[in-house]
Every structure is written in structure tokens, then in C-alpha cells.
Amino acid sequence: xxxxxxxxxxxxxxxxxxxxxxxxxxxxxxxxxxxxxxxxxxxxxxxxxxxxxxxxxxxxxxxxxxxxxxxxxxxxxxxxxxxxxxxxxxxxxxxxxxxxxxxxxxxxxxxxxxxxxxxxxxxxxxxxxxxxxxxxxxxxxxxxxxxxxxxxxxxxxxxxxxxxxxxxxxxxxxxxxxxxxxxxxxxxxxxxxxxxxxxxxxxxxxxxxxxxxxxxxxxxxxxxxxxxxxxxxxxxxxxxxxxxxxxxxxxxxxxxxxxxxxxxxxxxxxxxxxxxxxxxxxxxxxxxxxxxxxxxxxxxxxxxxxxxxxxxxxxxxxxxxxxxxxxxxxxxxxxxxxxxxxxxxxxxxxxxxxxxxxxxxxxxxxxxxxxxxxxxxxxxxxxxxxxxxxxxxxxxxxxxxxxxxxxxxxxxxxxxxxxxxxxxxxxxxxxxxxxxxxxxxxxxxxxxxxxxxxxxxxxxxxxxxxxxxxxxxxxxxxx
Amino acid sequence: xxxxxxxxxxxxxxxxxxxxxxxxxxxxxxxxxxxxxxxxxxxxxxxxxxxxxxxxxxxxxxxxxxxxxxxxxxxxxxxxxxxxxxxxxxxxxxxxxxxxxxxxxxxxxxxxxxxxxxxxxxxxxxxxx
Numbered sequence: 001x002x003x004x005x006x007x008x009x010x011x012x013x014x015x016x017x018x019x020x021x022x023x024x025x026x027x028x029x030x031x032x033x034x035x036x037x038x039x040x041x042x043x044x045x046x047x048x049x050x051x052x053x054x055x056x057x058x059x060x061x062x063x064x065x066x067x068x069x070x071x072x073x074x075x076x077x078x079x080x081x082x083x084x085x086x087x088x089x090x091x092x093x094x095x096x097x098x099x100x101x102x103x104x105x106x107x108x109x110x111x112x113x114x115x116x117x118x119x120x121x122x123x124x125x126x127x128x129x130x131x132x133x134x135x136x137x138x139x140x141x142x143x144x145x146x147x148x149x150x151x152x153x154x155x156x157x158x159x160x161x162x163x164x165x166x167x168x169x170x171x172x173x174x175x176x177x178x179x180x181x182x183x184x185x186x187x188x189x190x191x192x193x194x195x196x197x198x199x200x201x202x203x204x205x206x207x208x209x210x211x212x213x214x215x216x217x218x219x220x221x222x223x224x225x226x227x228x229x230x231x232x233x234x235x236x237x238x239x240x241x242x243x244x245x246x247x248x249x250x251x252x253x254x255x256x257x258x259x260x261x262x263x264x265x266x267x268x269x270x271x272x273x274x275x276x277x278x279x280x281x282x283x284x285x286x287x288x289x290x291x292x293x294x295x296x297x298x299x300x301x302x303x304x305x306x307x308x309x310x311x312x313x314x315x316x317x318x319x320x321x322x323x324x325x326x327x328x329x330x331x332x333x334x335x336x337x338x339x340x341x342x343x344x345x346x347x348x349x350x351x352x353x354x355x356x357x358x359x360x361x362x363x364x365x366x367x368x369x370x371x372x373x374x375x376x377x378x379x380x381x382x383x384x385x386x387x388x389x390x391x392x393x394x395x396x397x398x399x400x401x402x403x404x405x406x407x408x409x410x411x412x413x414x415x416x417x418x419x420x421x422x423x424x425x426x427x428x429x430x431x432x433x434x435x436x437x438x439x440x441x442x443x444x445x446x447x448x449x450x451x452x453x454x455x456x457x458x459x460x461x462x463x464x465x466x467x468x469x470x471x472x473x474x475x476x477x478x479x
Numbered sequence: 480x481x482x483x484x485x486x487x488x489x490x491x492x493x494x495x496x497x498x499x500x501x502x503x504x505x506x507x508x509x510x511x512x513x514x515x516x517x518x519x520x521x522x523x524x525x526x527x528x529x530x531x532x533x534x535x536x537x538x539x540x541x542x543x544x545x546x547x548x549x550x551x552x553x554x555x556x557x558x559x560x561x562x563x564x565x566x567x568x569x570x571x572x573x574x575x576x577x578x579x580x581x582x583x584x585x586x587x588x589x590x591x592x593x594x595x596x597x598x599x600x601x602x603x604x605x606x607x608x
Contacts (some may be wrong), residue, residue, distance in 0.1 A: 001543050040589075101576075107575060107577075109575070114545060116539070116540045116542075135544050136545075139521070139523070140491050141493070143493045143541055164538065164540045165493065165496070165535065167538060167574045171574070172573065182570070187497050187571070190501075190502060190596070251510065253510060254510060256506075256509075257511040257512070270503075271502070271596070273499075273595065435595075440559075442490050473498055474498070476497075
């Protein structure tokens, strides 16, 4: 009992001290573990043994872990006692009652022949309508199921049922060696792949005490910022589509396409899959990259003028999909969605990788679609500058980084980075070179509940616009 | 059938993709590549479609929805597996919640477009032989 009270108290204190939650997850040894990032960059852990399969829920005092605790319940069967909403999150009625994928070593179960829908939370009463959207959609987007409670044209409540794309990534990684796991980690998500790759290599390097050579570090900055630009270009191009501003949408997509072609020419892949294991950039690659960057900056300048001067476009985005600062803080929002509320957190400031550069955080505070648009605009331009700095540092033709971890690498480590969609953390437990447990807590995972809150009070017709202003991945939330 | 010769309208369903295949499909609708000029387009309803494009290894949670959409596509119709996951040779084939691609989960696709993800120009070439 004393232990349970302590568990809740230490977490509340850490949050109050301005620490950032990296992850909360369980393992087969009945341990519940949380990891916290301190303002000075250190990582500390809290641990609790789940007696009789139960542990005290933190969700009431720390709402940002509501999903994590539901996930632990789904995947291990450990019960977070006192959780206010213990409906299934990842599992569906098709999962056999006895199937807890991360608790056991069994393979695929015999799925039950029923519909996969979980109970939805809806608002009932006179004049209320429930509108279900998905899981398949009319356009080319990822699958997700949204249950809207609407009154007239306005959304009162959104119950987002994600995890339609749950593949079982974490379980798949168990038992693999570092080398074998790389292509899997690279494909957790198409939009944040470099961030995922970095987290993995960073966790492995922490366990082996590797000093990363300067040239390798700069190459990683190059890849992470190239990905940020790619992802922000995509998201910035999608927002105008949400209001029918087709010229800005199409020109944005064209910029993105050219950038992808250049990334493929220099790093070998249009989305930078597996790029972290390729060799260092060559002198000719560097020349080509600089030319591509200059050309993108010219196009970007023209595009910015186009969107900046369209007053109607900005009027359309203002006051829509507002995230209040206190809600962002309470729900543990990250990335663009958090910074758009005026909370100036960007974990690049804590990452050792960026210690030689200054990370400029945009001064924006409206918390609406416009604010998220503005944050991305400024971050793209900051990334242009970071790319130039990294390129200057990569003066010589560096040798190939063919470092391999020792075959018997053992221990637990957390890799984290600021992905284009916010703080992304991986927890690695490895024994004698084989992965025992792997947990991914991505930026999108943290921000989905924030999005659901932000749409309440808005018109249904604005949902696509608000959704695009977050542009959250489904795949790295669903895993 | 003759009327369909120059028109190929497709409906897309994501069944567990990482979002890279989706982005490449979207790129085909951008003015840079513009597949609509060849008579290939993406449509909102399976009822309007001549074919279904599936991405992802077919997760268990998406399997039923995918079956319903496929059933709604009027015949004659084409089933297209886009990307290594949907084709059945991607990295997540053996994951517990994956059904191992379109062929294993639904039926043998009429067209397989390999790649992780396939290059948009390759997709276009395959869709427009």
C-alpha cells in the first residue's frame, strides 16, 4: 500500500518538476517501468512490481498515461487499479480472452470470427447524432475509426478508435539481434523513420558506451533535419488542401516531390529508410545536396510569399481546433502541437547530438490550426540553417561508419529524439545480443488524445482541416 | 468493357501500411506526376471503382473492413497489392496481427507492385501498361 502511494507521488512530483515522461510500459517479469527525461538531459527510471497482476493507476493524477495504462492492460493483462476508462485500446473482440501478446512467447492466435469494433463513448440526448467515420476512408490516408457525437453541425465529443493498423511490431522485434532488427525499426513509420532509426542506434550505443565520432554525429543531424523538412513540407502542403487552397497544396506537394528525389539520389531512399546504416555522405553527394538545398530554399521563398499574402487562408485557420496550453501540458502533448500553444519544449535542446548548435524554438502561442502552421513554417527555415551547419562540418570525405555492437550487448536503455511529430522514445531491453523487450512511444501516440480534445466544439466540416494541422501518423501509434 | 478501356478508377484501403505507400500514391496525384492525365484516378467509393489498391500486410483489425470494401467493388474488377507488405514479402509478414499480405488474407491479386515503398514512377508504369 505504501509502495502504491509512493508510485503515484513520485510521478506527480516529477511532472511538477518539469520533467518529461518518455515512456510507461511493462515487461514479462511483471515490472511496470517509467522513464523520465530531466531538463539537464539525464534519464531516470521508476519501477514497480505488479503484485498479483495489479498496479495503481496514475491516470487520474497524470492524465497523459491513460493510453499507456490501457495498452499495458491489453498487452500484458496487468490491471491498472483506479483507471477511469479501462476499455480496450489495442485489442479487439476478435482477440481470444487468453491472448496477451507481450506476456507470453506464443505466436499468432486463432482470431475469433466477430466484428473488431470496441465499445464507443458517445453523448446521448435529444438532438444528438452519432456519426461514425472509417476505418476505411474516401481518400488516400491511413486507417482509423472515428466516432463523433454531434449536435447540428458541431462536434461535442470525438472518440478516436485507432490501432486498426496494429501489426505487432514490438513483439516482432523480440528475439532479434541488433543487425536483424534494423529494417523493422526503420519501417515502424514512413514519416518518422529517421527518428526511429536514431532512437534504436542511440539506445544500443548507450549500452556499449560508444563515443560517436563527430562526423557520424553530423551525418545524423543531416538525416534528422532532412526528414523534418520532408515531413513538414508534406504537412504544410496538406493544410491548404483542408480549405480548398489548391495552388498552395499542389506547389507544396511539388516541393516535397523534388526534395524526395534529391534525398533518394544522395542517401539512396525517398523516405530515408535504412539511411542511418548507409555510409557517410561523399564529396559529390555533398555537392549535390547543397545544390538541392539552395534550389529548395528558392522555391520555398516563393511558396511562403504565396501563403503569407493570402489573408483569407489565415482567417480560415484562426480560432479553429484550439488546444489550450493547460490541456497540452496535462495531456503531455509534444512537438508542433505543444509548441503551438506557447510551451517551448523541443528535446533537441537536450539531445547530446545537437550540443554544438542552437535550437531556435518559434514564438507562437495561439494553439489553433494557424499556430501549428506557423510553427512548421519557422521550423523548416531553422532546419535549412541546421543542414548548412552540418554540411560545413562534414568537410572531408569521411570513412564509412561500419561500427557494430558487441554480440553480447546486454542491458536496458532509452533512445529519444524530436521526430517531425514530436518527442519519440524507444525503450530497449536486450540480453546477450538479443532483444528481450522493445517499446515505442511516438509523438503521434501522445498527441492523438490532444487532437480528440481539440476538435470538440468545432464544426464537423472542420475536422479534416484540424486533423491535417496535426497530421498524426497512425502507424507509429498503432505499431 | 470497351468503355472502361481508358478509365481505371481505383479505391484505396490501408490495411496496416507504414504510410510510405500512401504518400507515394498521393504523389501520383500531385501535378509533378499527375496520373489523372492517363485516365487513372482515385475515387471515394468502392461502388465507383474498377479496382482496389491495398497497402499493408492486412492487420487483423482491418481484415473485416477490407473484405467489405472488396465485396462492394462491382465486377469486373482488379485487385492490386501495392508495396512489399501487401504483396506478402515485407518485413512484418510474420507479425502476430498480420495476415501476411493480400494474397493470404483475401485472394490472389491481379497485380503486384513490389517495393518498400515502390517508386511512384514504377507504380504509374504498372498501373498503365
